[in-house]
Amino acid sequence: MNTTMPETAAPVPGDAAIRFEGVRKSYDGSHYVVDDLNLAVARGEFLTMLGPSGSGKTTTLMMLGGFERPTVGRIMLDGKPVERLPPEKRNIGFVFQNYALFPHMTVAQNIAFPLRYRGITGAAAEARVAKALDMVRLGHLGARKPGQLSGGQQQRVALARALVFEPALVLMDEPLGALDKQLRERMQLEIKQLQKSLGITMVYVTHDQSEALTMSDRIAVFHDGRIQQLSDPETLYNKPVNRFVAEFIGENNTVPCTVQRWQGRDVEVTTADGTRFMARGDAARTGGEASLSIRPERLIIVTDTRAKVSNGFPAVVREGSFLGDQLRLTVDALGQTLVARIPARDIRRFDRGEKLTLACDPAHCRLLEG
Amino acid sequence: MHDVARQERSAIRKAVKQAERPSQRRAFLLAVPLLAFLILAFVMPIALLLFTSVTNPETKSVIPNTVALLQSWDGKAAPGEEIYAALADELRTAQANRTAAMLGKRLNYELPGMRSRVVATARAVTTDPHAPYREKFIGLDPAWGDPALWQVIKRNGSSLTPYYLMTAVDLEKTPDGAIQKVKGDQAIFIGILGRTLFIAALVTLATLLLGYPVAYVLTIAPAAVASIMMLMVLLPLWTSLLVRTTAWVVLLQSDGIINDILMGLGLIAHKAQLIFTRLGTVIAMTHIQLPFTILPIYSVMRSIPPTHLRAARSLGASPFSAFWRVYAPQTLPGVVAGSLITFILSLGYYITPALVGGPGDQMVSNFISFFINRDLNWGLASALGVVLLTVTLSIYFLFLRLVGADKLKLG
């Protein structure tokens, strides 16, 4: 893995499309659902807000759309503060969860809806609608009512309706949540392509980490109302900054440990059962309680026991589950249970109780606080 | 979630309140026209009814000076000549203004005979306006010399009176001011209230016994059958109460269909008296209230997953105990809602007892109407209204606590 990858994505230039400055939101006056939000989104960027339900991501999106007002702080669109601007004056395309298509209007009427409030009527509007329908490949369905469409088709109509008035900024709130897996993956690609080809700034909310990793330029991981980490997908996966991010994105082994000493960014730690590990970290703290994050696919089985390996440790097999392209192996090691992923070419039979030696490259043992 | 820091808390709370205020105001403003309308057209009339039950204008307005003079009267022996003179003077005015009968009628509520006494005396002092009055009054009617009579007049000198409310619950004041129960055949109102509660309870119980199985069958019937059954429950609800009562008037006639059927089946030998009876009233009211009980029970039953009964059976419960211990307790909220609604509505019945019941089956509402229309005793009618309203509202509050106003549904 390329270790020179920047820790955070490139700074956003001063004329950001969106800028949150010290935004906080509270509904009850005693808790913040969004706390200390500082975020800038560049023009043409695809930013995903990822997090579990109740993490503040949807509230943030609603503030951006104008449906909620920040309790504290400012929101700037194209450098202008918009906290007091009502939603209908923001010119933002918004795709809602469950689409919010108007059930009493036809598909074409739904798509023409934003045009009439922009003074586009008659033939001009029809042409725009037709173009939008073609863009989402639904040219033949303009006369139908939304209720007569499949979930995937409804999704495309919602997309066309949010894009037809050519907004510079589009917000999407879990737009693919109701679709099945295959359709979801296809739509992910289509949305991404549309966004790039139209040069739209996109803010996308989801709780699906693989969706976020696939589509985004940058991802903001939300938890407890705060952004835990803001970075590009690779950095997020390989260099999570804390336990929450490590465990929320992909599968993760968390091993509690005690920091012994630092050497630059390398650190020596001991786990609960006394095993010494070399790891990599950012926060230079000595003697504190910390934890190691080790991705299951970074654990390797050491076959040549005489070879000198760093971070080798004994493990006992509990069970293996075959996943087709890989084997998910559960082992007892380091005084806890760990998961390892064995690539297809190394799959063999593992018996319960079999003793193994596992190892992990220090570059892939991330030291995290707490 | 992150707590708001202590020192910021009041500022944040203020900001949150401020942010909510516009939408709060907008939402409330939408309800204001209806609230204002209800206060004017609905709440104020009821408030006036409450007020009418304690208001006592007659005596004070007709004989104000007499009442004022009576304030310093010791109440032991008949008052002195100056009070008789004042009364005579004011009765003359009353005779001229035709208000003597009103005063007599009011005093007559508390002291039988006062109506004719006042009217006759007013006439007498008009035709013969000469002192001394004391002897003249007592000569006309010896009761004018009785301190008890003057007690009643003095008592009614104030513009508010507990008399109607006390009468409505069979209480009275003795001449010395103590409160006691009304004795003998004057004490009818507690009996009427008891009868009303009893009929309402009986109707509630009957609708529950008839309605519970129907609600259950509605949940297990195939969809097509269930929807027809539902129509059969909802259609009566839609039919005018008067039409349903009319139907029962016809059915319960001595020459009516029910008697024909019962005699045809040989169940009875002679025509049974059904109309103008308690039985007839309860049957008709049960028929009218049945959908109100069924619907809340059904809506609760529908939400109980059928897997619960299956689970109970698979865990070893017999059909009966599975039903009794697993299913029935879950239907309790519906039973409570349905029973309370039917009980509340049954308390206020007027049309059905009036048309189907006999004299002994008239409920509080019927007496309220009677005292307004026939007896023209607004005070007592209002006081009975206060009693009925108190009972109804207490059960409504129970309903609000147990069920909630927004759980009310219409089919």
Added chain:
Amino acid sequence: MWLPSYATPTERFFRTLVVFFSFAVLVFLIAPLFVIVPLSFSADPFFTFPVPKYSLRWYYDFFSNERWITGIINSTITAVLTTILATTLGTMAALGLASPHFPWRRAVMAILISPMIIPIVIVAVGSYLFYGPIGLTNTRLGLVLAHTALATPFVVITVTATLSTYDTNLSRAALSLGAPPLNTFLVVTLPNIITGIISGAIFAFATSFDEVVVALFLTGAEQRTLPVQMFSGIRDQINPTIMAAATILLALSIGLFVALTLLTRKKTD
């Protein structure tokens, strides 16, 4: 459906019993309504079954009697005015109550629903006492005001129920697409809750058209409604013309009921 396949014989027996009992109760619910219909077409003035000979004489009676005609006209005018007033006020209130920011929601709801549960005689007497001194007794306006108070809870309940199934994201979507709030309401919200509003209006109409007690207290001869005319008729001497009137009222109720059923069915499609 009726019986689970694992039912024991005793269970089968009891279940069958319960089903038959329920059908009997349903017959008890429905049959009395339709007893009046054949009697209204009887040629005889007696309430006997089977009806010996059918005729329309009681309907001729009904439609040639000025008092019944006046009753129908009065009831219709009163019900229409009540419907307009109650639907407007009730719908507005329901829209306000649907907002999550509505202050003291439970208390306000309890007040708005109370006309449904307060004994009708109390409403009637209260209105009689209150409307009298301000000259509203023996007027149509007084009756309409009192009926509107009685009818609004039905509108509030039905519209609130419809709004609870309304997806607020539809309004948000309309706003985000550039529609101003008023347009959003008229073009998006209203068409989606209109069935609830019409249901509420039907309820309001039926409430007013069928109401007897308040009308008894508040109307003079000129404003006499059909139910009042019927009520006094039954009190004096029940006669077959009343059966004709009751049948007409029944037909109206069924008509309104069918309209409502069709309306709600279309909505669930």
